[in-house]
Amino acid sequence: MTQRIVEAMTDAPAIVRNRRLDILVANPFGYALYAPLYPDPLHPDPSKPANLARFCFLDPRASDLYPQWEVAADTSVALLRTEAGRDPFDRDLSDLVGELSTRSEPFRTRWARHDVRLHRTGTKAFHHPVVGDLELDFETIELSADDGLVLTAYSSAPERRRTTGSRYSRTGSPPNPGPANGRISTTAERVAGMAVRRCRTQGAAAGPPEFAPG
Numbered sequence: 001m002t003q004r005i006v007e008a009m010t011d012a013p014a015i016v017r018n019r020r021l022d023i024l025v026a027n028p029f030g031y032a033l034y035a036p037l038y039p040d041p042l043h044p045d046p047s048k049p050a051n052l053a054r055f056c057f058l059d060p061r062a063s064d065l066y067p068q069w070e071v072a073a074d075t076s077v078a079l080l081r082t083e084a085g086r087d088p089f090d091r092d093l094s095d096l097v098g099e100l101s102t103r104s105e106p107f108r109t110r111w112a113r114h115d116v117r118l119h120r121t122g123t124k125a126f127h128h129p130v131v132g133d134l135e136l137d138f139e140t141i142e143l144s145a146d147d148g149l150v151l152t153a154y155s156s157a158p159e160r161r162r163t164t165g166s167r168y169s170r171t172g173s174p175p176n177p178g179p180a181n182g183r184i185s186t187t188a189e190r191v192a193g194m195a196v197r198r199c200r201t202q203g204a205a206a207g208p209p210e211f212a213p214g
Helices: 002-008 028-033 052-058 069-086 091-103 105-111 187-204
Strands: 014-017 023-026 121-128 132-142 150-155
Touching: 002 014, 002 023, 002 150, 014 028, 023 028, 052 069, 052 091, 052 105, 069 091, 069 105, 091 105
Parallel strands: none
Antiparallel strands: 014 023, 014 150, 121 132, 132 150
């Protein structure tokens, strides 16, 4: 059911995460938006979910994907701290916290603050390695039918979109990727451009393609 709901959201990135901040399900735009977390975002391995907190604190590319890395780091720890308060006996969550505490000084420092946060709406900045700069609104919804799962959907605010009527056609050529200065209008257009580029590159070369620098 969760998979079908997310896949039905065809115009903007959407992901479903658990309490450990593992991305369990995403639509194509969601995988494309978080492509740096996956060896091959076009064919993600559901048995090896990407973890947002592990990426944030242990992957050097995180500071590139998140221009406001300090905010992203604070948010990740506050969300984990909130979930630890809800269920202090969650072994998987405890193991993740132990791993990050051992391997990351920035995580240890933030964990000691005991900050908690119910992060439901806001704006998040990305610097995508192919698409460029993105500033997206997001909203999170707890899935009542699946305990511990949270749906996050992203969208581009109308005031940050181009006023032209040009739209990306799924059967045509993708728009040229670039920074968020109006060259690509909506979230769907920008992330779709990246996804199509990856498909074409993958078809032209064996193995998962490398990203072009942002």
